[in-house]
Amino acid sequence: MPEYLAPVADLAKMERMEASQRRESLGELAAKIAHDFNNSLTIIKSYADLMLKDVLENDPWRTPIREIQKAADQAANLARQILAFASNRVIASKVFAINRVVKEMKDMLHMNVGENIRLSLNLAPNLGYVKTDPGQLFQCIHNLVSNARDAINGPGTITIRTENQYLESESEASALGLAPGHYVMIEVKDNGGGIPEFIQEKIFDPLLTTEAPDKGTGLRLATVHNFFTRQGGTVKVFSPPGEGTAFRAYLPRVYESLEPDALLPSGPEKCGLGETILLVEDEAAVLNVTKQILTQAGYRVLAASDGEMALAIYEKLNEPINVVLTDVRMPKMNGRELVDRLRARQPGLKAIFMSGFSSDIISRNGILEKGFYFISKPYSIEGIRSKLREVLDDDSC
Helix, strand or coil: CCHHHHHHHHHHHHHHHHHHHHHHHHHHHHHHHHHHHHHHHHHHHHHHHHHHHCCCCCCCCHHHHHHHHHHHHHHHHHHHHHHHHHCCCCCCCEEEEHHHHHHHCHHHHHHHHCCCEEEEEECCCCCCEEEECHHHHHHHHHHHHHHHHHHCCCCEEEEEEEEEEEECCHHHHHCCCCCCEEEEEEEEEECCCCCCHHHHCCCCCCCCCCCCHHHCCCHHHHHHHHHHHHCCCEEEEECCCCCCEEEEEEEECECCCCCCCCCCCCCCCCCCCCCEEEEECCCHHHHHHHHHHHHHCCCEEEEECCHHHHHHHHHHHCCCCCEEEEECCCCCCCHHHHHHHHHHHCCCCEEEEEECCCHHHHHHCCCCCCCCEEEECCCCHHHHHHHHHHHHHCCCC
């Protein structure tokens, strides 16, 4: 490099480092805000769920309670997008078929798009497997369908299509910003008004929003782009004039064995059989509503507001407990330290961590390891009860 260009190169390198540090700091701040936000949503959502169970079908209060639930779910979705965007990597990778995710979320997507929009599936047979986090892929598909819904003014059609693609030549692959090889493609297409070309160029910019105030934040597509590019894939927008818009996302195809675990929570609500649960949560309102949920489900719940109180309760009990359900971030003692100290007294004790942070952020801090379970806030009544039943019935831990 010519000597006179060295200062310019150094300056560019410094600017890239500063930009990276700013993004990292912004991500940490966003994650902390989303964590506290999720704690508040847990209280709102849980009490709304409890109220709805006690209200008769013809009671006029059912409608406003459902609106509270809907608003809480929308806010929780926003918090998940913030956490996904703040996260720099995927932890919970599994080998699975994208078709299965689409089929399992079909009913949810129908509800999301409403009665005026037809949802059509065109799923390729013998679709290859991918290896990534199915939960984050689920969120990305949901984001793309929500974006397509908002692009349609009135009746319309959204089509989800999957296919195997082999990008053989360097030129074909580089046109998509990929390396040559085998990929699995998922396309979400709408017949809305399309996207102007000047907006297409910056459609994945997290600071860009073309949405109405009641339609979201504009963070949806940035989250989608962030996810697929981190996984060695990409997502591209195609919007020829008068033909609507298609988002095509690519993930590398893998040839590993399929993992049979369920991708999405399902099944009826699970109840307790009188098992003893040590519940630890420093947010009083979250502690109270979670205790109420689990007590009504048939569990014996011992509630503590911090780790020291939990240990004191355990020492006085003089009998084993079935599981500890604890928040991760607490004053005096974090959830992992509490579980380690309880396991020193009761080896093999089952543990579930709960947090307003996402599981990958928790894992990155060394909290989650094999043998630990996790549930994110805000959780539904069915979600927390099903998770508890799953852990109690698991003989492998």
